[in-house]
Amino acid sequence: xxxxxxxxxxxxxxxxxxxxxxxxxxxxxxxxxxxxxxxxxxxxxxxxxxxxxxxxxxxxxxxxxxxxxxxxxxxxxxxxxxxxxxxxxxxxxxxxxxxxxxxxxxxxxxxxxxxxxxxxxxxxxxxxxxxxxxxxxxxxxxxxxxxxxxxxxxxxxxxxxxxxxxxxxxxxxxxxxxxxxxxxxxxxxxxxxxxxxxxxxxxxxxxxxxxxxxxxxxxxxxxxxxxxxxxxxxxxxxxxxxxxxxxxxxxxxxxxxxxxxxxxxxxxxxxxxxxxxxxxxxxxxxxxxxxxxxxxxxxxxxxxxxxxxxxxxxxxxxxxxxxxxxxxxxxxxxxxxxxxxxxxxxxxxxxxxxxxxxxxxxxxxxxxxxxxxxxxxxxxxxxxxxxxxxxxxxxxxxxxxxxxxxxxxxxxxxxxxxxxxxxxxxxxxxxxxxxxx
Amino acid sequence: xxxxxxxxxxxxxxxxxxxxxxxxxxxxxxxxxxxxxxxxxxxxxxxxxxxxxxxxxxxxxxxxxxxxxxxxxxxxxxxxxxxxxxxxxxxxxxxxxxxxxxxxxxxxxxxxxxxxxxxxxxxxxxxxxxxxxxxxxxxxxxxxxxxxxxxxxxxxxxxxxxxxxxxxxxxxxxxxxxxxxxxxxxxxxxxxxxxxxxxxxxxxxxxxxxxxxxxxxxxxxxxxxxxxxxxxxxxxxxxxxxxxxxxxxxxxxxxxxxxxxxxxxxxxxxxxxxxxxxxxxxxxxxxxxxxxxxxxxxxxxxxxxxxxxxxxxxxxxxxxxxxxxxxxxxxxxxxxxxxxxxxxxxxxxxxxxxxxxxxxxxxxxxxxxxxxxxxxxxxxxxxxxxxxxxxxxxxxxxxxxxxxx
Numbered sequence: 071x072x073x074x075x076x077x078x079x080x081x082x083x084x085x086x087x088x089x090x091x092x093x094x095x096x097x098x099x100x101x102x103x104x105x106x107x108x109x110x111x112x113x114x115x116x117x118x119x120x121x122x123x124x125x126x127x128x129x130x131x132x133x134x135x136x137x138x139x140x141x142x143x144x145x146x147x148x149x150x151x152x153x154x155x156x157x158x159x160x161x162x163x164x165x166x167x168x169x170x171x172x173x174x175x176x177x178x179x180x181x182x183x184x185x186x187x188x189x190x191x192x193x194x195x196x197x198x199x200x201x202x203x204x205x206x207x208x209x210x211x212x213x214x215x216x217x218x219x220x221x222x223x224x225x226x227x228x229x230x231x232x233x234x235x236x237x238x239x240x241x242x243x244x245x246x247x248x249x250x251x252x253x254x255x256x257x258x259x260x261x262x263x264x265x266x267x268x269x270x271x272x273x274x275x276x277x278x279x280x281x282x283x284x285x286x287x288x289x290x291x292x293x294x295x296x297x298x299x300x301x302x303x304x305x306x307x308x309x310x311x312x313x314x315x316x317x318x319x320x321x322x323x324x325x326x327x328x329x330x331x332x333x334x335x336x337x338x339x340x341x342x343x344x345x346x347x348x349x350x351x352x353x354x355x356x357x358x359x360x361x362x363x364x365x366x367x368x369x370x371x372x373x374x375x376x377x378x379x380x381x382x383x384x385x386x387x388x389x390x391x392x393x394x395x396x397x398x399x400x401x402x403x404x405x406x407x408x409x410x411x412x413x414x415x416x417x418x419x420x421x422x423x424x425x426x427x428x429x430x431x432x433x434x435x436x437x438x439x440x441x442x443x444x445x446x447x448x449x450x451x452x453x454x455x456x457x458x459x460x461x462x463x464x465x466x467x468x469x470x471x472x473x474x475x476x477x478x479x480x481x482x483x484x485x486x487x488x489x490x491x492x493x494x495x496x497x498x499x500x501x502x503x504x505x506x507x
Numbered sequence: 508x509x510x511x512x513x514x515x516x517x518x519x520x521x522x523x524x525x526x527x528x529x530x531x532x533x534x535x536x537x538x539x540x541x542x543x544x545x546x547x548x549x550x551x552x553x554x555x556x557x558x559x560x561x562x563x564x565x566x567x568x569x570x571x572x573x574x575x576x577x578x579x580x581x582x583x584x585x586x587x588x589x590x591x592x593x594x595x596x597x598x599x600x601x602x603x604x605x606x607x608x609x610x611x612x613x614x615x616x617x618x619x620x621x622x623x624x625x626x627x628x629x630x631x632x633x634x635x636x637x638x639x640x641x642x643x644x645x646x647x648x649x650x651x652x653x654x655x656x657x658x659x660x661x662x663x664x665x666x667x668x669x670x671x672x673x674x675x676x677x678x679x680x681x682x683x684x685x686x687x688x689x690x691x692x693x694x695x696x697x698x699x700x701x702x703x704x705x706x707x708x709x710x711x712x713x714x715x716x717x718x719x720x721x722x723x724x725x726x727x728x729x730x731x732x733x734x735x736x737x738x739x740x741x742x743x744x745x746x747x748x749x750x751x752x753x754x755x756x757x758x759x760x761x762x763x764x765x766x767x768x769x770x771x772x773x774x775x776x777x778x779x780x781x782x783x784x785x786x787x788x789x790x791x792x793x794x795x796x797x798x799x800x801x802x803x804x805x806x807x808x809x810x811x812x813x814x815x816x817x818x819x820x821x822x823x824x825x826x827x828x829x830x831x832x833x834x835x836x837x838x839x840x841x842x843x844x845x846x847x848x849x850x851x852x853x854x855x856x857x858x859x860x861x862x863x864x865x866x867x868x869x870x871x872x873x874x875x876x877x878x879x880x881x882x883x884x885x886x887x888x889x890x891x892x893x894x895x896x897x898x899x900x901x902x903x904x905x906x907x908x909x910x911x912x
Binding site for chain 1 (some may be wrong): 541693731734813814818819821823824827830831871872874875876878879881882883889890891892
């Protein structure tokens with residue numbers, strides 16, 4: 071797009087084309103847009119809209135207007151909303167700072183008449199071609215720059231980038247807030263774009279939060295920040311690999327801090343995101359799901375998860391580990407279970423920690439029934455994967471199991487057996503309450 | 508509008524059958540595919556050229572309504588517009604339910620027929636809808652209607668037991684089970700069983716045998732799903748033994764659940780049974796052989812091979828239980844081969860396992876496996892960690908598998 075006035079850089083060897091009259095150049099510009107849109111079926115209301123916006127725009131703002139129009143129209147084309155958006159009532163792009171002139175059909179015909187009149191002596195075919203061609207190149211350059219450019223510097227709300235946003239509709243907003251940090255507040259009304267951070271800002275926020283988590287380890291703060299990030303992503307309907315990254319990071323942080331509630335929320339979302347085909351650590355989180363089912367002992371869920379798994383998924387290291395844990399538990403092979411526990415990949419260890427004591431009681435039951443007459447505490451601690459013998463002593467003391475007070479403390483297995491059984495009863499009771507059938 | 512003569516005759520017939528409480532014949536004629544219905548529809552078609560006249564039939568009273576909607580449904584069925592047929596059948600069913608409240612035991616066959624037809628039409632309607640890529644869901648609606656019929660049976664207040672509608676309860680329950688299982692709504696199944704247990708019904712044994720067998724199959728299958736293997740075994744055995752002799756498919760279904768339970772008790776399926784039921788043979792035949800022989804390596808191989816099959820049929824957990832039988836058999840073999848010495852070192856057992864093809868078990872793991880065996884009761888004896896040996900009972904080191912819970 072060009073205007074004879076605003077052409078500082080381009081050194082055209084030809085004589086600069088004179089702007090005959092404002093209206094003519096308006097129509098030419100709009101025609102040029104029409105020609106380069108690649109879609110000749112523009113509704114008249116759209117052509118009208120373009121014309122009106124140029125008419126309402128001062129020459130200094132014209133470049134910005136072109137950019138905005140390009141964006142609006144190309145996103146409408148991509149979403150096939152060309153005909154469904156009501157261009158007559160759609161507000162003009164923000165670059166229009168003059169009074170919008172009323173659309174009069176009379177004006178149009180005079181303008182088109184004007185085009186025909188002047189085409190003979192001024193716009194030879196060749197020159198018209200060159201102009202259109204030039205506009206095309208500029209438009210392409212414009213589009214290329216737009217892709218790479220960060221959107222956060224523009225204060226004007228823009229239609230969302232359709233690569234990142236699915237289910238774009240009239241209610242989806244694009245945020246304009248540039249503050250990196252924001253506490254979480256539950257939404258009670260429609261979101262305000264000035265409070266919502268756009269994608270580029272959120273990327274920076276994630277980096278900041280990762281650093282802060284490592285440095286400060288303040289979970290309340292981090293959790294609130296992550297939740298507000300998730301809120302911003304949801305409100306802008308951004309579903310891409312960045313969304314996956316945010317949920318994954320929050321899930322890991324929640325696991326580390328033992329917040330199963332938030333972990334579960336993230337896991338649910340991640341399941342859907344992976345199902346959409348978005349890249350991420352799907353196998354890692356599949357392993358976490360299996361370990362979680364082992365915690366709840368929900369056989370129906372385990373069965374369903376196994377039924378839905380592909381053979382290729384079962385070969386993945388994390389998933390294989392989780393399945394081996396399941397098999398060891400089913401076989402009552404506590405030794406293998408604890409060996410696997412000590413070698414859990416990623417953050418699965420935190421999940422197993424949730425039910426490790428239950429498994430320790432079950433294993434102790436078996437050991438008490440089978441071994442005679444005594445077992446040293448050192449052996450018990452090793453078998454039950456206690457890193458420190460003192461932890462083992464504490465564990466046994468909590469179950470009221472007597473430990474001999476000599477230099478190598480040991481436990482009388484026969485006497486300890488009823489205590490171990492009693493301990494398991496507690497776990498059975500708790501689990502029945504918590505289980506979901 | 509005088510209405511169709513033939514149709515009026517049919518309506519009259521329904522009403523008479525109702526008055527004389529002839530449940531059997533009424534059930535027969537009210538079937539969508541009954542000869543009577545065919546004849547009536549044919550006559551109407553011959554007279555009027557189409558079935559539109561059915562829409563305009565005046566109705567006085569519920570039986571008229573039931574009759575007319577029934578014929579409309581049948582007509583739509585013949586025209587293969589199943590969604591239409593479904594709607595009519597549903598309204599016929601609901602109309603029947605309205606008067607069913609005041610009916611007694613004689614009308615149960617009618618209820619059964621209507622329910623069966625309703626399910627059939629709903630399924631066909633769903634199929635039609637899904638192939639034309641719209642939403643199914645008719646079967647779910649039908650399920651709700653049938654649930655109503657079921658509760659009307661169960662909550663009957665009739666003091667005279669021989670006239671009570673309660674006799675239809677288990678039949679309706681079985682229809683509902685089939686529907687719920689199809690929708691994978693197992694929690695609804697469980698709640699229905701609880702409701703049945705809590706209600707004041709005559710004992711199950713007094714109901715018709717076919718109702719008993721079907722009900723016990725479902726109850727056993729649900730217990731199986733919840734890992735309550737003892738009660739599952741009881742119900743499934745009963746169902747198998749009393750099942751109608753020629754119901755091959757039903758018996759196969761019972762066996763799919765029953766076989767792993769029995770295998771875990773050490774009862775391998777008999778060769779005659781395997782011959783008669785090839786699907787069972789394909790699923791469990793080799794596994795049973797491997798478990799019996801103590802061939803743990805082969806057992807694990809087969810388990811991995813057929814894992815997907817077991818997971819899909821919901822029998823994977825049950826089959827895993829059989830693995831312990833395989834381990835027990837292997838231990839017993841080693842015991843016998845080494846001269847029935849009641850003191851067996853862990854090292855020797857590891858060597859025995861290695862000879863059998865399982866090379867990745869070390870002594871700590873062997874201790875754990877043995878501890879589990881002792882705990883579950885497969886071995887009688889104790890382990891000495893310090894001496895590194897297992898000391899088995901002299902009397903009965905390997906108790907019979909049947910005695911283990």
